[in-house]
Amino acid sequence: MRSRRRPAASSVFASTQLARPVAAGRRAPVAPPDAWLFATVAGLVAIGIVMVFSASSATAYADYHDTAYFLKRQLIGLAIGGVLAYGAYRIDYTRLKRISPAFLAVTFVLLLLTLVPHIGLQTGGARRWLGFHAISFQPSEVAKLAIVLFVAAKLATVGEGVRSLVRGVTPLLLVALVVALPILAEPDMGTASLVVFTALGMLLCAGMRFEHLVIVTLAMLPGIVLTVGSSAYKRARVLAFLNPWKDPENTGFHIVQSLLALGSGGIFGVGLGASRQKFFYLPEAHTDFIFAVIGEELGLLGTLAVLALFAAFAIRAFTIAQRTTDRFGYFLICGCTMLIVIQAFINIGVVTSSWPVTGVPLPFISFGSTSLIMNLVAAALIMNVARRAR
Amino acid sequence: MNAPLTSGRFDRSDRVLVIGLGRSGRASVEVLGPRVAALYATDESPRDRLTAALADLEAAGVPFVEPADLAEIFPKVTVAVLSPGIPLNGELVRRVQAAGIPVFSEVEVAYRICKAPIVALTGTKGKSTTTALIGAIFRSAGKTTYVGGNIGNALIHETAIAQPDDWVIAEVSSFQLESIRSFKPRISCIINITPDHLDRYHSMDEYAEAKFRIFANQGPGDTFIGNHDDPIVASAVGEDNNRIRARAFWFAREPHRGVTLYLRNERTIVYAPPTGDPRPVEIMDVADIPLRGAHNVENVMAAILVGLAAGLDREAIVAAVRAFEPMHHRLETVFDADGITWIDDSKATNPGAVIAALRSFDRPIVLIAGGKAKGTDFAEMGKVVSSRTKAAILIGESAAEIAKHVKRSVVALASSMDDAVAIARTHAVAGDIVLLSPGCASFDMFTSAEARGDAFAAAAGGVERVR
Numbered sequence: 001m002r003s004r005r006r007p008a009a010s011s012v013f014a015s016t017q018l019a020r021p022v023a024a025g026r027r028a029p030v031a032p033p034d035a036w037l038f039a040t041v042a043g044l045v046a047i048g049i050v051m052v053f054s055a056s057s058a059t060a061y062a063d064y065h066d067t068a069y070f071l072k073r074q075l076i077g078l079a080i081g082g083v084l085a086y087g088a089y090r091i092d093y094t095r096l097k098r099i100s101p102a103f104l105a106v107t108f109v110l111l112l113l114t115l116v117p118h119i120g121l122q123t124g125g126a127r128r129w130l131g132f133h134a135i136s137f138q139p140s141e142v143a144k145l146a147i148v149l150f151v152a153a154k155l156a157t158v159g160e161g162v163r164s165l166v167r168g169v170t171p172l173l174l175v176a177l178v179v180a181l182p183i184l185a186e187p188d189m190g191t192a193s194l195v196v197f198t199a200l201g202m203l204l205c206a207g208m209r210f211e212h213l214v215i216v217t218l219a220m221l222p223g224i225v226l227t228v229g230s231s232a233y234k235r236a237r238v239l240a241f242l243n244p245w246k247d248p249e250n251t252g253f254h255i256v257q258s259l260l261a262l263g264s265g266g267i268f269g270v271g272l273g274a275s276r277q278k279f280f281y282l283p284e285a286h287t288d289f290i291f292a293v294i295g296e297e298l299g300l301l302g303t304l305a306v307l308a309l310f311a312a313f314a315i316r317a318f319t320i321a322q323r324t325t326d327r328f329g330y331f332l333i334c335g336c337t338m339l340i341v342i343q344a345f346i347n348i349g350v351v352t353s354s355w356p357v358t359g360v361p362l363p364f365i366s367f368g369s370t371s372l373i374m375n376l377v378a379a380a381l382i383m384n385v386a387r388r389a390r
Numbered sequence: 391m392n393a394p395l396t397s398g399r400f401d402r403s404d405r406v407l408v409i410g411l412g413r414s415g416r417a418s419v420e421v422l423g424p425r426v427a428a429l430y431a432t433d434e435s436p437r438d439r440l441t442a443a444l445a446d447l448e449a450a451g452v453p454f455v456e457p458a459d460l461a462e463i464f465p466k467v468t469v470a471v472l473s474p475g476i477p478l479n480g481e482l483v484r485r486v487q488a489a490g491i492p493v494f495s496e497v498e499v500a501y502r503i504c505k506a507p508i509v510a511l512t513g514t515k516g517k518s519t520t521t522a523l524i525g526a527i528f529r530s531a532g533k534t535t536y537v538g539g540n541i542g543n544a545l546i547h548e549t550a551i552a553q554p555d556d557w558v559i560a561e562v563s564s565f566q567l568e569s570i571r572s573f574k575p576r577i578s579c580i581i582n583i584t585p586d587h588l589d590r591y592h593s594m595d596e597y598a599e600a601k602f603r604i605f606a607n608q609g610p611g612d613t614f615i616g617n618h619d620d621p622i623v624a625s626a627v628g629e630d631n632n633r634i635r636a637r638a639f640w641f642a643r644e645p646h647r648g649v650t651l652y653l654r655n656e657r658t659i660v661y662a663p664p665t666g667d668p669r670p671v672e673i674m675d676v677a678d679i680p681l682r683g684a685h686n687v688e689n690v691m692a693a694i695l696v697g698l699a700a701g702l703d704r705e706a707i708v709a710a711v712r713a714f715e716p717m718h719h720r721l722e723t724v725f726d727a728d729g730i731t732w733i734d735d736s737k738a739t740n741p742g743a744v745i746a747a748l749r750s751f752d753r754p755i756v757l758i759a760g761g762k763a764k765g766t767d768f769a770e771m772g773k774v775v776s777s778r779t780k781a782a783i784l785i786g787e788s789a790a791e792i793a794k795h796v797k798r799s800v801v802a803l804a805s806s807m808d809d810a811v812a813i814a815r816t817h818a819v820a821g822d823i824v825l826l827s828p829g830c831a832s833f834d835m836f837t838s839a840e841a842r843g844d845a846f847a848a849a850a851g852g853v854e855r856v857r
Binding site: 160324 | 667
């Protein structure tokens with residue numbers, strides 16, 4: 001780790017940071033968050049709460065004899081997320097720069113712990129959780145934010161170095177790959193690839209050269225092929241995505257049920273709460289495949305509304321990024337936005353059979369407390385940086 | 391202390407005394423005459439030197455007050471304006487200050503009456519070129535631009551007519567900066583600080599401190615631009631890194647961290663935006679700069695960064711740089727025949743400028759140097775002269791002093807410019823450069839650096855080029 005005290009060149013740098021001294025300190029009233037960002041996130045969360053209840057009620061009643069079981073848990077997540085997000089909105093985000101390596105290191109240790117039998121909790125063939133079952137959380141969700149903070153802090157000072165494969169691109173990508181490995185081992189290919197994609201996306205935002213993108217992609221290709229080819233389950237999923245109707249009872253089951261849900265929704269949908277697919281036909285209806293239930297119950301209009309909200313969120317966030325006055329803030333916005341948008345893109349891609357089946361939740365909407373909390377924190381960080389943008 | 395605290399607005403509430411009737415003082419009289427309630431002028435020079443100035447005063451209806459009679463008008467005067475040539479600690483100024491009258495320099499007054507934002511530039515060498523280039527850049531971007539200060543017009547002429555949407559580009563010297571109070575440029579720029587004017591300053595530190603006053607009044611809404619490669623300029627941030635309150639942008643030859651404009655592979659000028667999208671933007675190739683010499687790359691970078699900081703269009707900036715005509719008497723080629731290139735760098739009036747000039751050529755050089763020294767040390771210049779020239783022809787008062795520091799090159803002493811050029815001709819062969827880069831003031835032999843350059847050009851044969 002580089003020392004905190006740096007010689008002349010960087011003391012010069014500090015003065016170009018344009019960071020305004022936080023005037024008057026705590027007494028100053030906090031500006032309200034950016035209206036566009038707040039409204040789009042609130043809209044997505046609202047759709048999420050309604051749809052989680054609708055999509056999960058059947059499963060919840062069958063498993064827990066309480067139709068609102070998942071709704072309650074999601075509301076608790078929302079409450080915790082709201083508190084943490086408020087904190088993320090209020091803090092001096094420039095301080096995160098210094099703690100980002102430590103934060104990533106702690107997260108990495110937690111990721112390794114999930115892999116240890118008896119410590120990591122196992123559900124559905126994957127070890128992804130830590131803690132007791134009532135209060136468990138997914139370190140991989142935290143890892144996404146940790147990698148964004150780390151990469152943003154590094155890119156803030158890399159400058160011309162981002163054009164170098166050896167000094168700029170490779171070290172940062174290696175860190176992302178190392179963090180992705182334990183996630184991949186859980187196994188959670190979706191989140192693992194999200195971590196790498198987000199780091200890559202941030203490098204592109206920093207001005208990474210196109211030739212290097214090609215080189216890096218080619219270099220990672222054998223790894224991807226090896227990972228996918230290594231287990232029959234992953235291979236089958238990828239092949240099923242290419243032609244789900246070949247084996248609709250087995251490997252293509254998820255996708256076929258998802259497409260059936262979307263198709264039966266039509267333009268206007270079958271009506272809120274009237275989904276039939278959620279009755280044990282569509283697996284993971286309230287988590288990874290919630291978008292299919294939205295399509296079935298609210299139709300094309302419902303899905304387009306969700307897409308429009310994500311698009312508005314991303315456009316607004318990147319517009320604000322252009323007005324940031326410090327580089328760390330810029331990369332923080334880029335990273336957090338890409339985290340959310342790439343995730344939405346993959347999730348919707350899976351549901352519409354445009355992307356291989358990988359378990360990635362739809363941000364703000366899918367059931368999952370850790371995911372909701374971390375996405376709210378990410379959105380709050382964007383609004384935090386926006387507060388200081390010109 | 392009978393002067394009201396509100397004095398210095400230079401409107402009807404002020405009665406002004408102009409001290410010194412040089413170019414700047416007369417400009418002050420001209421501009422302030424219609425603005426203030428009453429105007430007086432004084433000058434310590436002998437009467438016979440002031441004939442033209444007194445005629446001007448008479449025409450403008452401004453009373454001239456003999457220095458000896460000043461005490462009579464002190465009660466009536468609310469503020470005094472000082473011309474750059476008059477020493478701050480001189481007897482005349484002390485008397486005015488002792489009477490409780492605030493004394494402002496012309497540049498301070500120019501600032502106070504200015505409605506437009508000001509770009510102020512200072513440095514030891516290359517100021518005039520860079521100021522002119524910045525002016526060209528702002529004009530190219532469609533701004534109504536007034537260029538003044540050390541070059542051409544007195545600054546007060548420009549600031550008096552500039553409107554709020556216009557820009558004033560000001561070249562300011564360390565002397566002018568010494569006596570500023572509230573002078574607050576929108577953009578300040580220091581291109582370099584090298585030993586010069588040590589006849590006036592006791593030490594390098596004192597000289598640098600005078601230069602640093604350029605950003606003393608700037609706040610977070612203003613911009614400071616500095617040369618990161620110049621160790622003295624870079625030290626402007628102060629030990630605790632909090633001296634510059636303006637946002638600071640730096641240019642450098644290498645892509646250091648925190649440098650906003652730099653060279654990529656020593657070939658391309660690249661801008662790393664400090665706000666918004668941080669991806670570096672290529673501005674232009676060094677090869678497209680029409681000015682010769684490595685130091686001119688720095689001058690161009692300073693000018694580009696000023697333009698970018700003012701939010702000007704990149705294309706307009708580059709177009710202005712490409713089309714920029716080199717300044718006269720600054721590494722200007724005046725004659726080229728028989729393979730020998732005659733270059734006039736008569737405005738190189740300090741050793742640093744000579745070193746820069748010598749380093750900007752990779753051909754054998756016959757140097758003509760010397761003149762009236764300003765108390766500077768020629769040791770450093772001597773080393774570069776020894777390593778870069780085949781012959782050094784020395785003229786003027788400082789010839790012997792410079793000769794002491796030149797080791798390996800042929801040294802010849804000349805009595806006049808014609809003599810120097812004739813000796814140079816005997817040493818130069820095809821492929822060589824004859825460079826007039828005196829490193830000294832011209833006043834021992836010529837009326838100005840321009841006259842010295844013209845004499846060189848005429849002697850060399852480039853008569854038709856002499857304006």
